[in-house]
Amino acid sequence: xxxNINDVITLTDNRKFLVLAETxxxxxxxxxxxxxxxxxxxxxxxxxxxxxxxxxxxxxxVVVSDPNEINDVKDDLVASLEKNNFE
Amino acid sequence: xxxxxxxxxxxxxxxxxxxxxIRKLKEKPDVNYKQIDxxxxxxxxxxxxxxxKYDKKYREELEKLENMDMSLNSExxxxxxxxxxxxxxxxxxxxxxxxxxxLFDLNFxxxxxxxxxxxxxxxxxxxxxxxxxxxxKLVKEQIDLVAEKRKEEHALNEELQNxxxxxxxxxxxxxxxQKFNAEMNEIFERYIKINGIYKIDVVAxxxxxxxxxxxVISYYEEKRLTGNEQNIDDAQYKNAMRVIEESNELLFxxxxxxxxxxxxxxxxxxxxxxxEIVEMTTxxxxxxxxxxxxxxxxxxxxxxxxxxxxxxxxVEKQINIKPTIEKLKKxxxxxxxxxxxxxxxxxxxxEINKIITGKDVKPKFVEEIELEEESNKNNDNVTIVEExxxxxxxxxxxxxxxxxxxxxxxxxxxxxKEKKSALINFIKNNAAAIIATGVLVSLSALGxxxxxxxxxxxxxxxxVQQSEQKNESLSANDLLAVIEELEQKEIxxxxxxxxxxxxxxxxxxxxxxxxxxxxxxxxGRNGLQADKYFINRIAIMEKDxxxxxxxxxxxxxxxxxxxxxxLVKTLGLKEGQYEVMIHIGTGDKYGNYIEAPxxxxxxxxxxxxxxxxxxxxxxxxxxxxLKESGKGMxx
Numbered sequence: 001x002x003x004n005i006n007d008v009i010t011l012t013d014n015r016k017f018l019v020l021a022e023t024x025x026x027x028x029x030x031x032x033x034x035x036x037x038x039x040x041x042x043x044x045x046x047x048x049x050x051x052x053x054x055x056x057x058x059x060x061x062v063v064v065s066d067p068n069e070i071n072d073v074k075d076d077l078v079a080s081l082e083k084n085n086f087e
Numbered sequence: 088x089x090x091x092x093x094x095x096x097x098x099x100x101x102x103x104x105x106x107x108x109i110r111k112l113k114e115k116p117d118v119n120y121k122q123i124d125x126x127x128x129x130x131x132x133x134x135x136x137x138x139x140k141y142d143k144k145y146r147e148e149l150e151k152l153e154n155m156d157m158s159l160n161s162e163x164x165x166x167x168x169x170x171x172x173x174x175x176x177x178x179x180x181x182x183x184x185x186x187x188x189x190l191f192d193l194n195f196x197x198x199x200x201x202x203x204x205x206x207x208x209x210x211x212x213x214x215x216x217x218x219x220x221x222x223x224k225l226v227k228e229q230i231d232l233v234a235e236k237r238k239e240e241h242a243l244n245e246e247l248q249n250x251x252x253x254x255x256x257x258x259x260x261x262x263x264x265q266k267f268n269a270e271m272n273e274i275f276e277r278y279i280k281i282n283g284i285y286k287i288d289v290v291a292x293x294x295x296x297x298x299x300x301x302x303v304i305s306y307y308e309e310k311r312l313t314g315n316e317q318n319i320d321d322a323q324y325k326n327a328m329r330v331i332e333e334s335n336e337l338l339f340x341x342x343x344x345x346x347x348x349x350x351x352x353x354x355x356x357x358x359x360x361x362x363e364i365v366e367m368t369t370x371x372x373x374x375x376x377x378x379x380x381x382x383x384x385x386x387x388x389x390x391x392x393x394x395x396x397x398x399x400x401x402v403e404k405q406i407n408i409k410p411t412i413e414k415l416k417k418x419x420x421x422x423x424x425x426x427x428x429x430x431x432x433x434x435x436x437x438e439i440n441k442i443i444t445g446k447d448v449k450p451k452f453v454e455e456i457e458l459e460e461e462s463n464k465n466n467d468n469v470t471i472v473e474e475x476x477x478x479x480x481x482x483x484x485x486x487x488x489x490x491x492x493x494x495x496x497x498x499x500x501x502x503x504k505e506k507k508s509a510l511i512n513f514i515k516n517n518a519a520a521i522i523a524t525g526v527l528v529s530l531s532a533l534g535x536x537x538x539x540x541x542x543x544x545x546x547x548x549x550x551v552q553q554s555e556q557k558n559e560s561l562s563a564n565d566l567l568a569v570i571e572e573l574e575q576k577e578i579x580x581x582x583x584x585x586x587x588x589x590x591x592x593x594x595x596x597x598x599x600x601x602x603x604x605x606x607x608x609x610x611g612r613n614g615l616q617a618d619k620y621f622i623n624r625i626a627i628m629e630k631d632x633x634x635x636x637x638x639x640x641x642x643x644x645x646x647x648x649x650x651x652x653x654l655v656k657t658l659g660l661k662e663g664q665y666e667v668m669i670h671i672g673t674g675d676k677y678g679n680y681i682e683a684p685x686x687x688x689x690x691x692x693x694x695x696x697x698x699x700x701x702x703x704x705x706x707x708x709x710x711x712x713l714k715e716s717g718k719g720m721x722x
Contacts, residue, residue, distance in 0.1 A: 086500035
């Protein structure tokens, strides 16, 4: 399962997020996400910065809560978002 | 107590009078034994009564002594107080034991007879006195033992201190071998110089000695051959002997210097060298003293031996420093162990009381110490629990388990195009706020908070407060916006209020769940969408005395125009005793919001919300709505 910009991610609890931006830092993928309604049609104005954790039987996204870590990836995510034309 | 004393006094006097009467009757020439016998019976009866009263008085005093206030704060003080108590009890029991003896004069047979009648009672009293005596001895023994142990403790502590001081001094006197050896070599060289050993011509000394030896040999040969001592030149012999002695001394000194200059590499070698020197000088001293039996002491030769012996001792001392320190340290360890168990044989007050009374009662000061320790332990536990909670909270990073990934629909991406700049600005300026506000934040709610406003080490509440304080520097337009926002924040709690519900507002299946925040759904994420609705029911929920929600409904109303305030007033509730929950429905502008149409949120009855949810705003107050529709409650 590969995540790309402008993909809609559905979680096991049926919450949906759209990938706004991505970056690679210290060999870990970070994503800037925005939440969607359950039907995936509307934006819920909630954002998250997550990092990808690969596991044997799938993939997990962990919400980044360390301010230093956020500062490390913030600029790259902004650059990635600036390039995103949502097409 | 006083009544006992009075009764005891009266009974004692009565017995004394009867006994005096017996004595007087006995003095009469015709003794009336029957009368005496009757009086004896009376005395017996009175004595039994007296004993009973005396016993009560004794028991009372005993109890008072046993319950004596032991408020002193050390074991030693308590033991002394206990001893005083036991002494008083012993004295009390002795006094009681002597009571019958003082009552009867054993010189009179009638009184002796009476006295003997109380034999069993006296035996019991003696037994009790013995018992108290043993208690007293037990406490005294402990005090004596403590005194003895204190002396021992003092001696051990003194030894410990002395050892520590010695160890310190010894450690200070430890010298590196190179430095010590250099000092020794300096001493040796000075000795060689002062005694002129460096100038000795060893060959000349040998030759002189040999010549003198030849002279001596000739002297003895001549003496043997002639047998006449008178012809022998004694002066020549004596001179030869002196030369031999002087040569021997020079040769000895030369050898000594050689020995002193022998290089050594460590303390052991230096020790061996000095011991050899001491042996040499001792041997030399013996030789000289044998030849000169009248030699005076001290002399240069004995002083030389002493000088080298002192040097040898200095070396020995250096060698012995480390083993001595080790020995002292070991001894100190033994002392510490001894001190630790020194008082183990002594019975404390608690143990004594356990032996005496058979009850295990903790002295007050022990209880206080234990309570304090327990309280400290509990406080530590609380801290640990709190720390653990904090740690676990910190470690609990939210994990999102991905089920599916798919391409976004173009229509959705189109919507995001409009928000792109806002999203860029948000992550640029509010990245820190993402964490400060619990990671998940609303763009609209945090639109104006920048990193500068948010301090990561402060809780979200503090961040909000700071943000509010910043209003001081707002422009007129900003101020108007703030006022407008504040007005909008008015809590909707009147049936009929038209409200807007934002995405992210939690909603519940019933009022109790809403108050207790259980089984919640979220607008925008679950069925209910952000939109405008009407309040169609109000529930007043109970809060306990601590202000915590109980989940109990105090009142529910669905009457249009009725406000929560009015309901609360009717119930006589005060601020902090209740909480307001609202139920919403779609309805229409004519006030048909009570019976909601099909598919409206109120049908599934999952639309209870907290009235003070920040995502709920009043769009049109109920009064205006009702005015427009002409419906509602008549006021």
